[in-house]
Amino acid sequence: MLHVTKQRFLDAGLSLLLKHGYHDLGIQALLDDTGIPKGSFYHHFRDKEDFALQVIDRYMEGVHAGLDACLGERNLPPLGRVRHFFYMTQLHYESEGYMGCLLGGLGQELSGVNDQFRQKIEACFSAIAERMAGCLEEARQQGDLPPESDPQALAGLLVNCWEGAALRSRLRHDPAPLMAMLDFYFRAVTLP
């Protein structure tokens, strides 16, 4: 179990990184937000980079928990489970004021200058797509996707198109791009 202070830093960091991105976020803003003294930050984290990498880990724990809950929902057909995951994600974005996806934000900001973030964020997207692909393969086997469908490729497309829609949703403070993308995608993949 995580130390409660460390947990508070990571939770505050998630929300602050989502809004500010990496370089615009000062450690002082994080200390002000949490009311925890500076020494404690450096007790739990080597530096800001270590902190942000751990915030991503924490974010991914939430994503995987959401995937567990949604993709494991056996009362729904496989495609319904995938769509339900994105519906829940959209509700999450809404609760944060449509700040979009942390992976997309940090991926854009940092991948040109920091290879550790670039590789980590790419691995996160691959992991999410991999889990989607499992559910899409189930849909294919049940005949909900055409037999010649490629679940791996379709899962990658879904994750990528969602990220573009999440950017636009962030720019417009509006969920419409997310819903439009899902409607388009699920109509397209199910056509013979």
Place this chain on the structure above:
Amino acid sequence: MLHVTKQRFLDAGLSLLLKHGYHDLGIQALLDDTGIPKGSFYHHFRDKEDFALQVIDRYMEGVHAGLDACLGERNLPPLGRVRHFFYMTQLHYESEGYMGCLLGGLGQELSGVNDQFRQKIEACFSAIAERMAGCLEEARQQGDLPPESDPQALAGLLVNCWEGAALRSRLRHDPAPLMAMLDFYFRAVTLP
């Protein structure tokens, strides 16, 4: 015609902002890159924000020139012209080492903290989608898209999905996500 020094700043800024993003880019790096003295920067630009906003204008000039050339290519059918524009854009990304799209990068980094960038970048995406929509409407009228297609909505989807693929291309230094997205999109929109 732009002052030659100002032009050099904007050209260098485009490439540096694409790689570093906004906050990681110092004015000094720009001066080092161009070999132009600091006073000259402040002669042409009020501050870094003014500079970056003008780099976006410069970037959009290039985008509109590309749209003029590709969408005006009357030897190609309308959908072929749209696809050709993205093919040229991908070649452009390749020439820059797959750094992706400046609008997507700055849009993600800055829209949470700077409303001027947020609105400007949203307006840029809207303008690009608007031009695509004109060409998609032509495709619809020629029967290359189903009659019930909504060119405005399809153009928005195209721009958004492209941006997600551009993020993934940036993370992987690889054009494959861009090409996969276009294949998927053009297959989907042309199905009855």
